[in-house]
Amino acid sequence: MLIRQPSDILPSEITPKSVFLNRREFMAASAGALLLASEASASLKGVPSRFSTKDTPSSLKEITTYNNYYEFGTDKSDPAENAGKFKTKPWQIVVEGEAGKPRTYSLDDLLKVAALEERIYRLRCVEGWSMVIPWVGIPLASLLKQVEPNSRAKFVSFETLKDPKQMPGQLSRVLDWPYREGLRIDEAMHPLTILAVGLYGEVLPNQNGAPVRLVVPWKYGFKSIKAVVKIRLQESQPATSWNLTAPSEYGFYSNVNPAVDHPRWSQAKERRIGEILKRATLPFNGYADQVASLYAGMDLRKNF
Amino acid sequence: MQVNNSNEQVKIHLGGKSIVGQWAIKLLKPLVFIVCLLPLLRAALLFSDSVNPIEFITRSSGTWALVGLLVTLSITPLRQITGWSRLIQLRRMLGLFAFFYAVLHFVTYIWLDQFFDLNAIVNDIVKRPFITVGFAAFLLLMPLAITSTNGWMRRLKRNWGRLHRLIYLIAPLAVIHYLWLVKKDLTQPIIYAVVLAVLLAWRLWRRKTN
Numbered sequence: 001m002l003i004r005q006p007s008d009i010l011p012s013e014i015t016p017k018s019v020f021l022n023r024r025e026f027m028a029a030s031a032g033a034l035l036l037a038s039e040a041s042a043s044l045k046g047v048p049s050r051f052s053t054k055d056t057p058s059s060l061k062e063i064t065t066y067n068n069y070y071e072f073g074t075d076k077s078d079p080a081e082n083a084g085k086f087k088t089k090p091w092q093i094v095v096e097g098e099a100g101k102p103r104t105y106s107l108d109d110l111l112k113v114a115a116l117e118e119r120i121y122r123l124r125c126v127e128g129w130s131m132v133i134p135w136v137g138i139p140l141a142s143l144l145k146q147v148e149p150n151s152r153a154k155f156v157s158f159e160t161l162k163d164p165k166q167m168p169g170q171l172s173r174v175l176d177w178p179y180r181e182g183l184r185i186d187e188a189m190h191p192l193t194i195l196a197v198g199l200y201g202e203v204l205p206n207q208n209g210a211p212v213r214l215v216v217p218w219k220y221g222f223k224s225i226k227a228v229v230k231i232r233l234q235e236s237q238p239a240t241s242w243n244l245t246a247p248s249e250y251g252f253y254s255n256v257n258p259a260v261d262h263p264r265w266s267q268a269k270e271r272r273i274g275e276i277l278k279r280a281t282l283p284f285n286g287y288a289d290q291v292a293s294l295y296a297g298m299d300l301r302k303n304f
Numbered sequence: 305m306q307v308n309n310s311n312e313q314v315k316i317h318l319g320g321k322s323i324v325g326q327w328a329i330k331l332l333k334p335l336v337f338i339v340c341l342l343p344l345l346r347a348a349l350l351f352s353d354s355v356n357p358i359e360f361i362t363r364s365s366g367t368w369a370l371v372g373l374l375v376t377l378s379i380t381p382l383r384q385i386t387g388w389s390r391l392i393q394l395r396r397m398l399g400l401f402a403f404f405y406a407v408l409h410f411v412t413y414i415w416l417d418q419f420f421d422l423n424a425i426v427n428d429i430v431k432r433p434f435i436t437v438g439f440a441a442f443l444l445l446m447p448l449a450i451t452s453t454n455g456w457m458r459r460l461k462r463n464w465g466r467l468h469r470l471i472y473l474i475a476p477l478a479v480i481h482y483l484w485l486v487k488k489d490l491t492q493p494i495i496y497a498v499v500l501a502v503l504l505a506w507r508l509w510r511r512k513t514n
Contacts (some may be wrong), residue, residue: 066355074489129356174489264432266424273356277419
C-alpha cells in the first residue's frame with residue numbers, strides 16, 4: 001500500500017485558489033480583524049498625511065529585520081527572531097496622572113480616538129544609521145486631549161510592558177526594566193508625534209513595537225518607546241531608561257543634532273540603510289521647520 | 305612532577321624527530337589555512353543579504369581579527385600543555401591571518417564606512433577612545449606582520465622576540481577597543497577579556513613556577 005507523505009500535497013492544493021492569489025490582502029485583512037476584534041475590518045491603511053516625507057521608504061525586510069529592541073535581545077536580528085510569540089492581544093494602555101478624565105484604553109478604543117493616518121517618517125538612530133518608515137497611526141495629541149490634561153501636566157512619561165516570560169531580553173539586566181521614556185507636554189502634543197499601530201498598511205509587526213508604539217521623528221530612535229502600556233501626565237520630568245543607564249551619553253531631549261556628538265559616534269553624518277555613501281544629518285532630523293521653535297532659547301548642547 | 309613526566313612522554317611521541325609529528329604538522333597546516341579562510345567565505349556569502357552590509361563586514365572582520373590574536377596567543381600554552389613543540393609552526397600563519405582580518409577591518413572603516421573623509425577619521429581617532437585604541441592596536445600590529453618572515457627573524461636575532469612581545473600590548477588594546485565600543489550588553493567583549501586574561505595568566509604562572 002502506498003502511503004503518501006504529507007509533503008506531497010502542495011500548499012496551493014489546500015488553500016483555496018482565490019485566497020492564495022490574494023494572499024497579501026487576505027493577510028492584511030485578517031491581521032486587521034485580529035487587532036480590531038471586529039468581524040469585517042479591513043487592513044490598517046491610513047489616509048496619507050501632509051506630514052509625510054517624500055523620501056523613498058526602506059523595504060519591509062529592512063524595517064522588520066534590523067531593530068534595536070532590547071526586550072527581545074541586544075542584536076539587531078534578535079527582535080525578528082524572538083518577538084514572534086509576543087502576545088499583543090488583549091492590550092491595555094493606562095492613561096493617568098494630571099488629567100481630568102484619566103482612562104484605560106483597549107486597542108479598539110485607541111483606534112477610535114482619531115482617523116488612522118499614514119505617516120512616512122525618517123527615523124534616525126543614535127548609532128548613525130537611518131531609515132524611512134511608512135507608519136500608520138494617530139496623533140498622540142488626539143489621545144491626550146481626550147483625557148484632558150490639567151495645568152500641572154508639564155511632562156508625559158511612557159512605559160513598555162514588563163513581562164520577562166514573553167520578553168526574554170528582560171531576563172538580563174542590560175537596562176532597568178520596564179523601558180521608560182518621556183516627553184515635555186508640548187513635544188507630546190506636537191502634530192508630528194504619533195502613536196503607531198501599523199506599518200506599510202498592515203498591523204505593526206511585533207519587532208517594531210506592536211501593538212502600539214510612540215514615534216517622535218525629530219528625536220533619536222530610542223525616544224520612540226515600543227509596546228506602550230502606560231502613559232502618565234506629570235508635573236516633573238520623568239526618568240528615562242537610556243538616561244538612567246548612561247546619563248553622559250543619552251540626555252532627556254535627544255533631538256537629532258549633527259552638531260552634538262555622542263561620545264561613541266559622530267552625529268554629523270548618517271548611513272541611510274540601503275545606501276553606501278553617508279549623507280549629512282539634518283538638525284531635528286529634517287523636521288526643524290516644524291519643531292525648532294519648541295526649543296527656542298534652550299542650549300541644545302546642555303539639553304542634548 | 306607526574307605531570308612533567310607525562311609531558312615528556314608526549315613530546316617523545318609526537319614532537320622531536322618523530323616522523324608522525326612531522327606528517328601531522330604538514331597535514332595540519334593546510335587544514336588550518338582553510339579554516340582561517342572560512343570567516344571570509346561566510347562574510348562573502350552573507351554580505352549582500354545583510355540589511356547593513358558595511359556594519360556587518362566591519363563587525364565580522366573585527367571579531368575574527370580578535371579571535372585570530374587570541375588563537376595565536378594560545379599556541380604557546382597549548383604547546384606547553386601537550387608537549388607538542390611543532391605547534392609553533394602554526395603560529396606565524398595564525399598571526400598573519402589575525403593581521404589579514406585586522407586589515408580588512410581597518411580598510412572597511414577607512415573606505416566603506418568613512419569613505420576617505422580624512423577630517424572625520426582624524427576626529428574619530430582623537431575624540432573617540434575606542435577608535436584611538438583600535439587604531440593604536442592596528443599600527444602596532446603592522447611591524448609584527450612585516451617582520452614575520454624568516455629573513456627578518458634572522459636579521460633581528462634576539463630583538464625579533466623582543467619586538468614580537470608587542471602582542472602582549474596589542475591583544476589587550478584590541479579587547480579594550482571592543483569593550484569601549486559596545487553600547488550596553490558587555491557579555492561578548494567580557495568573554496574575550498576573560499580568554500585573554502587566562503592566556504596571559506598562564507604565562508605569568510609558568511614564569512613563576514619555572
